[in-house]
Amino acid sequence: MRPYTSGYQIQTYNRGLENLVVTDTRVGQIDGKNSRLMYRGYPLDELADCCTFEEVAYLILHGNLPTPQEAAMWDEELKNWRTPPQEAFDALKYIPSNAHPLAQYRTMLTIAACHIPEASRTDMQAQWRRPARILSWSAALAAGAIRHLNGKKPLPPKDHFGFSANFLYQALGHRVNEHEEKAFDVSLIVQAEHGLHAAAFAALIVISTGADLGSAVLAGMGALSGVRHGGANQLAFEDLAQFDQAKEARTWAQVKAAGGYRFPGYGHRIYKCPDPRVRVLEPYAKNLLADKGMTDRWRVYEAVRGEVESALGPKGIYANVDSITGLVYAPIGLPVSSFPIPFCLAIQTGWMAHCLEYQPRGAMIEPGAVYLKDQ
Numbered sequence: 001m002r003p004y005t006s007g008y009q010i011q012t013y014n015r016g017l018e019n020l021v022v023t024d025t026r027v028g029q030i031d032g033k034n035s036r037l038m039y040r041g042y043p044l045d046e047l048a049d050c051c052t053f054e055e056v057a058y059l060i061l062h063g064n065l066p067t068p069q070e071a072a073m074w075d076e077e078l079k080n081w082r083t084p085p086q087e088a089f090d091a092l093k094y095i096p097s098n099a100h101p102l103a104q105y106r107t108m109l110t111i112a113a114c115h116i117p118e119a120s121r122t123d124m125q126a127q128w129r130r131p132a133r134i135l136s137w138s139a140a141l142a143a144g145a146i147r148h149l150n151g152k153k154p155l156p157p158k159d160h161f162g163f164s165a166n167f168l169y170q171a172l173g174h175r176v177n178e179h180e181e182k183a184f185d186v187s188l189i190v191q192a193e194h195g196l197h198a199a200a201f202a203a204l205i206v207i208s209t210g211a212d213l214g215s216a217v218l219a220g221m222g223a224l225s226g227v228r229h230g231g232a233n234q235l236a237f238e239d240l241a242q243f244d245q246a247k248e249a250r251t252w253a254q255v256k257a258a259g260g261y262r263f264p265g266y267g268h269r270i271y272k273c274p275d276p277r278v279r280v281l282e283p284y285a286k287n288l289l290a291d292k293g294m295t296d297r298w299r300v301y302e303a304v305r306g307e308v309e310s311a312l313g314p315k316g317i318y319a320n321v322d323s324i325t326g327l328v329y330a331p332i333g334l335p336v337s338s339f340p341i342p343f344c345l346a347i348q349t350g351w352m353a354h355c356l357e358y359q360p361r362g363a364m365i366e367p368g369a370v371y372l373k374d375q
Contacts, residue, residue, distance in 0.1 A: 002056045003266065004016050006296075008195070009343075011230075015330075018130065019369075020373055021317060022196065022201075022360065022365070023196075023204075023358060024201050024352065025195075025196075025357060026040065026063065026357065027040065027060060027193060027195075027350065027353045027357060028040070028060070028193040028194065028195055028350065029041075029135065030194065030195050030270050030271075032268075032270035032271045032272060032273065033191075033272070033273060034273070034292065035271070035273045035274050035275070035276045035279070036276055037241060037276045037277065038196070039056065039059060039060055040059050040060065040063055040064070040225060042059065042065075042277055042343055044190060044280055045191075045276070045280050047059070048186045048189050048190060048280045049187055051065070051189065051282065052162060052163070052164075052185060053163050053164055053185050053188040053189055053192070053245060053346070054071070054074060054075060054078060054162065054163050056188075056349075057069060057131075057135065057192060057349045058070070058071070059204070060073050060192055060193050060349050060350060060353045061131050061349065061352060061356065063352050065365055074132070077132040078131075078132050078135060078136050078158075078163060079136070079159050079223060080136075080138055081132055081133045081136035082139070082140055082157040082159065082166065083134075083137045083140065083157065084108075084112045084115075084137040084141055084158070085111070085115040087111055087112075087114075087115065088109070088111040088112040088137075088141055089141075089144055091108050091111050092104065092108070092145075092148050092154075096149070096151060097148055098152060098153060100312070100337060100339045101142075101145045101146055101148075101149060101155055101226075101335075101337055101340075101341055102145075102221070102224070102225055102231075102340050102341055102344065103137075103225065104145035104148060105142045105145040105221075105341055105344070106142065106218065106221045106222070106225070107142055107215075108141040108145065109137070109138060109141055109191075109214075109218060109221070110218060112137050113214040113215070113218065114213075115291045116130070116133060116212075116214055116222075117129075119212065119214075121212075122211065122212050124208055124360060125137050125357075127212070127356060127359065128213060129357065130213040131213070131349075131352050131356075134162075134213065134217055134348065134352065135261060135345075135348070135349065138217075138344075138345055138348065139163065139166070139167045139170070139345060140170060141155065142156070142167070142171070142341045142342075142344070142345050143155070143170035143171040143340070144165055144170070144338040145170075145341065146171040146245065146334065146335065146338045146341065147170075147171060147173070148229060149211070149335050149337065149338065150335075152173070153213050155169070155170045155171070155173060157169075157170060157171075158175075158255040161175070161362050162181075162185075163185075164181055164184045164185040164188060165181050165190075167178070167184075167345070168332065170179065170186060171334065171338075172332075172333050172334070174271055174367060176333075178289060179287065179288065180288065180331075180332045182284070183281075183284035183285070183287075183288050183328050183332070184328060184329075184332060184342070186280065186281060186345070187284075187325055187328050187329075187342060188342065188346040189278070189346075190277040190280050190281055190321060191321060191325070191342075191343050191346040191347050191351065192346045192347060192349045192350055193347070193349060193350030194347065195270075195350075197229070198223050198226075198229050199220040199221070199223040199224045199347070199351065199356055200220060200347075200350060200351045201223075202219045202220050202222065202223040203217060203219050203220035203351040203352075203354070203355055204216070204229060204351075204354055204355060204358055204362075204365065205219070205365045206219040207355035207358060207359050208358065208359075208362050208363065208365040209364055210364075212373060213352060213355060213356070216281045216352075216355045217348050217351060217352065218352045219274050220348060220350075221344060224340065224343070224344050225304065226349075231264075231325050231340050232320075232322035233264075233265065233321075233322040233323075233329075233339045233340060233343060234326065234336060234337060234340055235264035235265070235337040236263070236264040236266075236290075236322050236323050236326060237326030237327070237330060237336060237339060238264030238336065239263070239264065239265075239304070240297065240300050240301055240304060240326070240327075241336070243300045244300075245296065245299075245300070245301070246286040246300050246302065246303035248298040248300040249303045249304050250303040250304070250306070250307055251305045252304075253303065253307035254307050254310055254311075257307060257308060257311040257312060258311075263304075263308050264322065265319060265320060265322040265323030265324075266308050266309075266312065266317055266318065266319055266323060266325075267312070267316075267318070267320065268320045269316040271318065271320065272316030272318075273316070273318065274318045274319070275320045275321055277320070277321035277324075278318075278320065278321055278323065278324050279321050281321065281324050285298070285301075285324055285327035286298050286302070286327075286365060288328060288332070289327060289331055289332045290359065291331070292331040294330075295329075297327065298327070300374070301324075301327060305319050305323065312322055322343075323328055325339065325342070325343065326339050327356075331343065344347075355369065
């Protein structure tokens with residue numbers, strides 16, 4: 001970390017802006033020392049046990065859990081926006097089926113954003129009308145991108161299904177059972193908000209310019225396409241999928257750890273202790289795999305996690321949420337290359353909350369740089 005003087009203020013800076021504070025927030029609190037994550041003051045594990053994703057999304061955006069009346073109105077608003085413009089789906093005709101689903105999804109959402117009502121308005125009243133539209137359109141478009149992987153056409157929504165059940169129906173073509181639906185819903189909840197990570201900060205920069213909320217979300221999606229940020233869950237599962245037996249996975253992990261391999265799904269800039277999101281989601285993944293006769297996959301995961309944390313835990317490297325989400329998505333039937341999509345679908349909730357919190361009182365974000373003379 002290098003000090004420099006800016007006017008009368010002495011500051012410090014580091015590459016990656018690590019430890020730099022750019023704003024205050026009431027949206028979420030991450031305690032990286034004590035393995036805790038709070039949304040609007042509520043512990044993550046309590047929300048995962050008692051709430052649906054729709055209720056948690058409302059909490060993150062509005063600051064309180066919805067009353068029964070508010071929940072009914074929010075649910076109706078989400079369902080009213082489950083059908084994006086057909087032009088967004090038509091874009092799939094021009095996108096190769098082997099293009100990454102996240103890129104397909106982002107492209108379709110860009111086109112849909114051109115059709116969003118009041119597109120030119122960026123006042124707070126107009127911005128607050130956008131979260132439900134973005135969440136519901138995104139779910140339909142993301143499901144369409146997943147079906148496109150297999151050369152299948154998008155499906156219309158089932159309006160009597162909840163958010164997670166409907167997304168999985170549109171992605172897979174059938175309704176999943178209640179255990180699969182709950183596990184997927186919890187996976188969305190644990191990934192719905194996580195402070196000003198790279199994608200959230202990208203969205204915040206865009207909203208600070210006076211742009212609309214849809215443009216901010218698209219910026220976040222662009223940042224999420226980087227393998228350091230949004231693709232780790234896919235890579236982590238691909239590591240596990242190499243093995244059928246825990247013994248061979250354990251040996252592989254030992255060799256890789258000794259050789260300095262950077263395991264996808266392990267380590268975190270903030271958490272130097274076990275990730276609370278892993279703690280919440282693991283029981284759901286374990287039970288799903290058991291229901292599907294895939295217990296060997298769970299044993300492989302335990303073997304790799306045990307070896308990695310034994311070797312690297314003293315350095316503060318533990319399993320993060322990307323290590324475990326694939327073990328929910330795979331038994332449900334989602335294609336491996338699509339695993340980054342549910343992460344994006346969930347975490348855009350936090351992006352929007354931070355943007356809506358920042359816009360009324362925030363200046364345009366324009367950090368400086370220290371000029372270095374050539375040696």
